[in-house]
Amino acid sequence: MPVFSQTVLTEGDIAFTRINIDDETLSFVLLVPIANSTKFIITDEAWNGSSLDAIESSIEFTATSDFLAGEEISIDTNILSFTSSGSGTASLLSIGAYSPINGNMLGAAGDNLFIYQSTGIPTATDFVAGINANSGVMGSPGNAWSTSTSSSNSLLPNGLTNGTDALGLFPNGGAQPEFDNARYMPTSLHTGDKATILASIMDLSNWEFDNDVPFPVSSATFNVTVPCTEPDIPTISYAPGTICDGNSALLNISGDLNDATTWYVYTGSCGGTLVGTTTGSSIIVTPTPPSTTYYVRGEGGCATAGSCGSVTITTTPREDASFSYSATAYCADSSDPTPTITGVSGGTFTSSGGLSLNATTGSIDVSASTPGAYTVTYSTSGLCDGSETASVTINTLPTVTFTAPEDLCLDAGIQADLGGGTATGGVYSGTGITDDGNGMTYSFDPAAAGVGIHTITYTLTNANGCTNAVSDDIEVTNTDAPSVDIITVGLTGDCAELSTGFTKTDILNGKNVYISNLDNFPLAVGFDGTKWVLFAMDIENTGFENTSVPAGLTPPLTGWVPTQCFDGTMDIYLGAYVCHGGTIADLSLLFSEDNIKIYVDATTETPLAETDLVINGNQYYISKTINGCESDRSVIEVTVGSEINNEATLNAGVITATQSNASYQWFACTGEGDEYLDGETGQSFTATEPGDYKVWVSVLGCSVESICITVSI
Template sequence: MKQTSTHQGFLATRRGFQHELVVMLLCFAGFLFLPQEAWAQCDTPLTYTKQDPGCGQEAGSITITGPAGSSVRYSIDGVNYANTTGAFTDVEPATYNVTYGVIDTNGDLVCTSAPQVVTINLPPPTPATPTVVITQPTCQLATGTLQVTAPTGVAYSIDGTDYTNTTGVFTGLTEGSYSVTARNSNGCTSGIYTAVINAQPQTPPAPTATVSQQPTCTLATGTITISAPTGTGLEFNVNDGPFQTSTTFSGLDPDNYNVRVRNADGCISEPTQLTVNPQPLTPAPPTVDILQPTCLIATATLTVSTPTGVAYSINGTDYTNTNGVFTGVAPGTYSVTARNSDGCTSGATTATVNAQPQTPPAPTATVSQQPTCTLATGTITISAPTGAGLEYNVNGGAYQSSTTFSGLEPNIYNIRVRNADGCISEPTQLTVNPQPLTPAAPVAQSPQIFCSATNPTVANLVATGNNLKWYNVATGGTALASGTALVTGNYYVSQTSAEGCESARTLVSVTVNTTPAAPTAASPQIFAQLLTQQLLI
């Protein structure tokens, strides 16, 4: 964009002090030595045009269009007046003081015009080269798609001409090379991203294939062989299974099969359908359920659940069994097979009958802790048998690996041991006795008062109960000896049963009063007859 402006003035007022001083001196000299027409020329209005940098440019230009003349010099910094044409190119974006000056016949600058402030603006931004995601044609879709992911907020083109696309998505593109560019609202166009849309990959024809091996009486599966197309990069599958490079599919169960070929581009052909026939009356290997010997039964039972409607054998010779149930089978390994009326024999299923598990002996155990006065429960400890895999219970409760059962209420207990095979021993019976009874706290009068003159002791305290014990603390402590002297305070008494169970303690408040001294009196005391007698104390 060009811009023209005309200004008048005598001195530049926005420059520094040094520039103003130079101009003033020059003008003063011109005033003294120049003709009046030279001064008039410095007053001529300055006109100019400017050109800001365009898209992709780094600099603009300033052109001073007037005044003109051989003695006129031009400057855009107010210092350098060497320019005689008024044209300044490669002007970087900045603010400039544009002036002109007049020189005398000696080439000296005698005056300058007032400066015009001219700003060269920054160039408009140019979009970055586009970032493009390419979706190539597929086996099912003949065209591709280009999606510009950056920059955004601009217009896009794939031919450098049509910039009507603002989404950045170009669909339905045929095979070819495309020049992708972006253009912003300033009209600046980015660099080119070359995007190539490939040709649509070709889909191979349906394969030529045969069932080269149908199932037989001794072979339950079939084989499919593909004869065309074959070659490098081709893979094959049946019934949408995994692809393989081999043209042979063996071990196929009877079924209908769709055979397809896939090329290196990932394109999959239409299917060729083939059928693997059912195996001719050949029983499948039997499914056998084994009821193993138990702790109580020494033999096993084998039950064939499938196939049905055939004969069965556990030795490969005798096929007289038609119900599939074999009882009383001793420990050992058996090959269970099935044979149909066509004489086709199934593969063998191995059935192993284990040895009868052993039942452990009744445990050796004791009541290692009977209930006591302070413990309401007992403990049973098992000493044999012990070891890995053994568990124990009492009275049919939960089994545990620990040989100790604590916290048992008084009762009769049956103790059993179970091994890893689940066999349970006969019980050992033990009794946890009832807890000894703890007597009630004794009855005692409180308070109990004594005179110090009697020298009272613990033996003088009175309570009702058996085997009484006196304490000077509510709990704990040591029983006081009967000869312990009493003092004023709290005492506590308990009684103990024949089993040694001590009751709770009863509080007795004791007061030991000080006995007063004997009174003082005059002696003898003598009275006269007929006078009132008076006792003097």
């Protein structure tokens, strides 16, 4: 049974080369390398046909290093030591019935030696080598391995064959006495492969014998060569069946390397340009379009470089994926570009994140993309798909800010050295704008721009050619002089108690239309085609009517009759009319415009104070201001009403107001607020029951009240 060692030995892996009965020494040669820890047994036990007798010596040989094939081991059994022709080391251990030390192994009457591998009692097939140095019966030819009658002779285990892997030394060619010492001659063959050297050792003509002098260890060294089997010329195939330009192919190599170590793959010729090696049966290659021939042969080891197997791979061209954009760079506000595909259509567009790309059309949503540089790849979808790339850069717009100057009057003159745009380097444009060409300033001519709101634009183009613009508005104001074509309307009664100006605004039905200057009480005086009316502008009902239609454009001054205003009076004065004691503030209320200023003449810069009294018959100069722009001054002559007499007299139960040519309204003085006396609008009032009474006297809306007069009946 073989031992479980590093190297398992078989018949003929070891051969004996020396046996000296006289000095108890022996030698054997390793015809194969053995690994560290390999064990085998050397014994002089006789084989009785079924087993060893187990009554003699045995030595356990344990390799403590690797041994090369050709190392010759020599053992001195007297002292249990060994030498090697090489560098291998080992340990020797006596394990037999008798220790071999001091001449107890090789018998003087002749003996035999075996080498076997087994973990226990060896069987006939566990033997590796044998040598017999006993002739058997004196003078009897050819009887080695013939008997096993003592410890000096032995049968041959049937796992070994004499002359093949075991050697019976005596007799040598016929009957002769045995010799104590024998050695494979140093001059015999020592170089060759295992079989050749083993056959030479098994040839007795290559041995030398001496009955008196032991042979020393041979000075000749063995060189065991390995016979070389050349590799097959391989058959080469490839996969897949279609190889696209630029793709790799799998070469499949069918054949045996034998004693070669590696398949070598060449292009150009057999042994030409090396492209790769493999110890397996396949290798990946990348053929060069349009075709590449690969040459493969086994090399290395003892093999001689020979012929190659070959295969030609013709590649399939890739689909044309040519495409292009109209430009390589786009600004963030550019129109979305779509590429032109000049190759195979129906492919897919891809790019890195940040670029908003339509995978089907390749259109780039510029505004939705993050500015930066990108590579767009277009890939077709066929078996041999193609791909091409294009570089596209999305550039940011320049950051611009601009603030227009404050609003201007039409006559403000040209405004020079204006700025307000950042970053510098831009251009200003707009109506009335002249850019100074320095990237920083401009001028603005309000007169050239004209009245109205104007847009000034600041445009900046950066180094990438991207343009951004920002705008702001400026208003040019030309304030018209206030209209002095007014009438003064005085109202009394339940609708209103007031005296205010109405300004002419239009002509309707051939007559002037006048609009009141009251912001919260808009009234108008106009001609409806048959009569003059006073009406509230937000409702259709009229307050007063007048069927008198004087010639010209202006309304009648008197004769107004209340309609929706159930009572009261209405009078008109053509022009500006201010109550007695009126001030500049009262005069201002006659005009519809806000921000009225009133001057004493056409040139004085300081307007009159609101508390200044209005002087009858004087001319006043009136301007208005819009957006800080003051208009020219209109001139108007103002009438100041006479002082209204508020006295009343009692005569026989009749109270009469002293002031004539006025409007009147009588009240009962109740002490808890005056009681309005409906219909009592005459200059005189006749009491029908005792009490206290008073009168309101009005001229063009200028009113005074009398004291309460007691009437007793």
